[in-house]
Amino acid sequence: MKNGLQRRKEEKKVPTKTFKRTDGRKLDEMRPISAKVGVIPSADGSAMWKQGDTTAIAAVHGPKKMHPQHQQDPSTGQLRCNYNLMSFSVSDRARPGKNRRSQEIDKIIEWAINPVLKIKGFPNLVVDVTIQITQADAGTRCAGINAAALALAHAGIPMKDLVSSIALGKLDKTLVVDVNKEEEDYEEGEGSTDIPITMTSDGKMTQMQIDGKITPAQLKEIMQMAKKACNEIYEVQKKALKDGIGGGEE
């Protein structure tokens, strides 16, 4: 019985060691990241987040009067996100405009960021965040969240923390950090499981989704990996903000 369990554990571990990522990264290694604030001069705050071949640009307008008027809330300010894939950011041209996917992601991003936002003191007002994906290579909602958090901070919207987001994955039986498109389409064995997670700097999760199949034990491990990755992202975000404020807008 014990032996059998041990053997099963070993079996589980074997592919982890031999698994090779297509771009040669280590399992817990993220793609190269670059971040910059102040990329949109006319916005109140803006940021660019590039992670591998995924690029997101976010701009903040507001707080301003909520329009349409019937959505105004006299008890609090509101965050409104608008996520958009540019038509040429994907291989097969995406039709411009909103679809079901982008409408869901709008809400996901709002839920991910709202916990760190302190906009209760802006009754009837809205903070608009627009996110454009110029290049999509998986993890676009995470890049969008990272850019949006930066843009909000750059706009001087009151926040108690930043949020950092990363897409983790399970490829066959191996857990990896920051899946790219090729990995997202992985079909061998158990296939690919996509797990985007967003965390505050003190490790609270504000967003999490799963598409695929995974055990609770593996999920615990995933959350540990996410915490480590989000800490790294948090440092990049802090640096981008400091650089942006030091150098001013271009």
Place this chain on the structure above:
Amino acid sequence: MALEEARSKMDKFQTTSNVTGKRIRQYLEKNKRFDGRKLDEFRNIEVEVGVSKKAEGSARVRIGKTEVIVGVKLGLGTPYSDSPNKGNLMTTVELTPLSSPRFEAGPPKFRAIEIGRVIDRGIRESKVINFEGLCIKEGEKVWTIFVDIYSMNDDGNLMDAAGIGAVVALKNAKMPKYDEKTGTIVYGELTDKKLPLKKDIPISITAHKIGNSIIVDPTQEEEDLSETRVTIGFSDGIISSMQKGESTSITPEEMGEVFEIIEKSWKDVFKKIEKFVK
């Protein structure tokens, strides 16, 4: 951020104030502009190509603080019955809320539709695209070129930025790989072949009339005061498309002035983008 500060920002940017407008007009009477440019002078133009790896061709164009990103994608389509051996061109413009507090999310409004149509005609009517070269099987299958233009920052003259972006992205685009057996596109693999384009560089240039002055490349403040505008699709001395926009009339003499200014501007712009469109 204090609530008062937030409130004071609410109506900012919606339009240029009367006071500023009056001063701009006074300046123009003396052939001067706020930023020191001549009336027929463009702001600095910056071009960057290959800004999106997933696109078959892409470009970022900045004119002063105005910025657009243009991507070219190729898709498969069926030809129109009146042109069975010709490919298709589709140009869309999205004025994203990211680029200006004036733009709202939602279906394209008239301004976006108009820019798209004017830029589309500027390219189509210049005959720079050899549409026969986009035919795969006559009457059945042709390539469709999608030119998608996104505004990233609006500080006036998005129209010309869009036109420059479109031509640069087209000139830099490569054909995707086509699998003859399955009749589909092999995505992610581009051939070395460029799009079937002729040598012309059609650029749409817009002149605006404010008071008695004709200017090009307005900033947002100037654009707000524009009484009428004329966009001309121009390629090395030949006019191939035109659109007069807004309600104010224009005299033939003024129109003559517009032609001169546009011819000069085309040369200026061409010089700045020449190395990106070879």
